[in-house]
Amino acid sequence: MKKMIIDIDSQIIWLHKHSQQLLCAGVFLPTLLLFICSVNTVCESIRTANATSISVTAVTDKVQVNLNMDDGSHEVSLAAAKPATTTVAPTSLALTLTGIIASDDRVFSQAIITSQGGPRNYNQGEYIEGLSNVFIEKIDINTVSINNNGTSQLMTLLDEDPTPSSQTQEQTKKARFLSDFIISNPVYENDKLTGVKLYPRGAASRFTRLGFKFGDIALKINNHILSEPEEMKAALNELGTLGAAQFTVLRNSNEKLINASTMDVE
Known part of the structure; x- marks a missing residue:
């Protein structure tokens, strides 16, 4: 019992001597623990943020790669879908394109x-x-x-280039009669002959240089009245022998006098 009292007294004396140190330790240790916990929390946050950043970067890269691949696939698809340019070959049929009546609406051409x-x-x-x-x-x-049986083929009028080829020039020199420049088709109204519609034979520019326009209907050639069948036949036969003639044409509902000559074409 006496020994126990002595031990207690010794502990009290020790506590008294070290009370200041214990007091400091009691304040410092919790603070230190709190600081350590805070540091751990911050470190953990940084690690999490870094991991998230790496993940986002990886996903972004993947998305970019996928987008690039997607774009590429579209380009290939578009290239594959783009039709190849094909050249239409001239026709080998025994056909001759002697004129074109062009209209803004192709249905009427x-x-x-x-x-x-x-x-x-x-x-x-x-x-x-x-x-x-x-x-x-x-x-x-x-x-x-x-x-032609499912194959597209091309027919072309004579070249209208201002500097025609020697072949075209030779053809023009040989064309001495009005019938070499003009095609005529009879026009009927209510089964009655009314005149002759004129079209270009060959290059349209030669037709217009004669003074004609698309849609002209000849009512009279020289002294021949074209509403009379026999007169019309005689007039058209003369076009194969004449280099010049006087035409009375119906243009835009008005009659117009034209003195056509092959000399104006050469």
Whole structure:
């Protein structure tokens, strides 16, 4: 018992001697622990943020790669879908494109084509006379596309270049008569002959240099009244022998006098 009291007294004395140190330790240790916990929390946050950043970067890179791959696939798809440019070959059929009546509305454009049955006007979609599997596919200003048994083929008017080739110049020199520049088709109204519609034979520029325009209807050639069948035949025969003639044409509902001469074309 006495020894126990001595031990307690010794502990009290020790506590008294070290009370200041214990007091400091009691304040410092919790603070130190709190600081350590805070540091751990901050470090953990930094690690989490870094991990998230790495993950986002990886995902972003993946998205960019996917987008690039997607763009590339689209480019390939578009390239594959783009039709290849094809050249339409000239037709080998025994057909001659002698004139084109061009209109802003292609439905009303006409191609003047000479076949075995002679010259005739054709609209887009019409079949060529005598050729059951050949029809007019498209009519442009200087060319006509025909469909020959499912194959597109091209017919072209004579070159209208201001400096024509020697072949074209030779053809022009040989063309001495009005019939070499003009195609004429009879016009009927209520089954009655009223005149002759004029079209260009060959290059349209030669037709206009004669003084004619698309749509002109000849009512009279020299002294021949074209509403009379016999007079019309005589007048058209003369066009094959004459280099100049006087035409009375109906243009825009008005009569107009034209003195046409092959000298104006050469």
